[in-house]
Amino acid sequence: MRRLFAITLVLAGLSAVSCNQTSGTSQKGEATYKTLEVSLSDITLSTGYSAAINGVQTVEIRPQVSGMITDILIEEGESVKKGQVLFIIDQTPYKAAYEIAVANVKSAEANLSTAQLVYESNKELFEQDVVSEFDLMTAQNSLTEAKARLTLCKAEEVNASNNLSYTEVRSPVNGVASMIPYRVGALVSSNISQPLVTVSDDSRVYAYFSMAENQMLDMVIQYGTLDNAIKQMPEVELIMSNGQSYEHRGKINAISGTISETTGAVSIRAMFSNKSHLLRNGGSGTIIIPVERKNAMIIPQSATFELQDRVFVYKVVDGKASATEIHISPQNNGTEYIVEKGLSVGDVIVAEGAGLIKEGTQIISKTEEGAE
DSSP, X not given: OHHHHHHHHHHHHHHHHHHHHHHHHHHHHOEEEEEEEOOEEEEEXXXXXXXXXXXXXXXXXXXXXXXXXXXXXXXXXXXXXXXXEEEEEOOHHHHHHHHHHHHHHHHHHHHHHHHHHHHHHHHHHHHTTSSOHHHHHHHHHHHHHHHHHHHHHHHHHHHHHHHHHHTEEEOSSOEEEOOOOOOTTOEEOTTOSSOSEEEEEEEEEEEEEEEEHHHHHHHHHHHSSHHHHHHHSOOBEEEETTSOBOSSOBEXXXXXXXXXXXXXXXXXXXXXXXXXXXXXXXXXXEEEEEEEEXXXXXEEGGGEXXXXXXXXXXXXXXXXXXXXXXXXXXXXXSSEEEEEESOOTTOEEEOSOGGGOOTTOBEEEEEEOOOO
């Protein structure tokens, strides 16, 4: 009995030691952490998209006739007006062709007059039984042929006139001329690989960029319809290739009706004023789109930690840290997350140092207000 009693005492002592050690660890685990109470607030996030810049209208100008360039009337990079003559192609053969066409028209008109007289004369003689019906029909056929010949000659005259006018290569739009790869004396034609010049109307520019399908759907749902999204979306910012913000804000004015099968993205176009001609056709930049979220659940990124591509926070439950998985919006401002699922208004979470805390850590709260 004495030995049994002694053993019981020893076990009781070990139990007491064990309890003291656990309590000591808990006391060491206690620390003061900044916490916050989850609430709802409004936030505006910005998302960047790589963009290609094009003039509102860009035209590659090629000659409509073949020949040698005899004059170049513009400078590279010069502003040009619609209808302005840019190049002159050797006019000599086209002037000759036009003069021949004019002469052919006059000859055809004379032949028609003669055929008309012969027909009318034969018609009167036929009525007097002086000539046969065959003679009358022959005269009528000659008249018809003369009329057709005149029509053909007039068409050739118009064609020759057009070809002569095409020797003066004009700009079809207002804009700025590109570099010119040809010089006086070069032989050109309508099928040249490089255009004579490219004229870009960049008084306004389009910035083309792509948005993931899910982001586009979120945007449409937010505004109700695609048309409403285009009309009501806030103005967008353009970050130029040098990293500076463009002075004017732009407006999204077109969203593609199809989704790319290869990228799963939607093409979008924003338009910017460019009266200073700072932006050039073929340039690049980044479109910044502000996204407004009303009554969003916002938490600092410092309150989260990741494990196997999943995001967690530590909720304070009965004074202890409890790891809780959350689902966040893919859009963020670099310092805060929008929580889509996993937390409720009024929950208290550890606001900083989540990666240093362990499950069950005693939390002495130093509570701050939820993100505004």
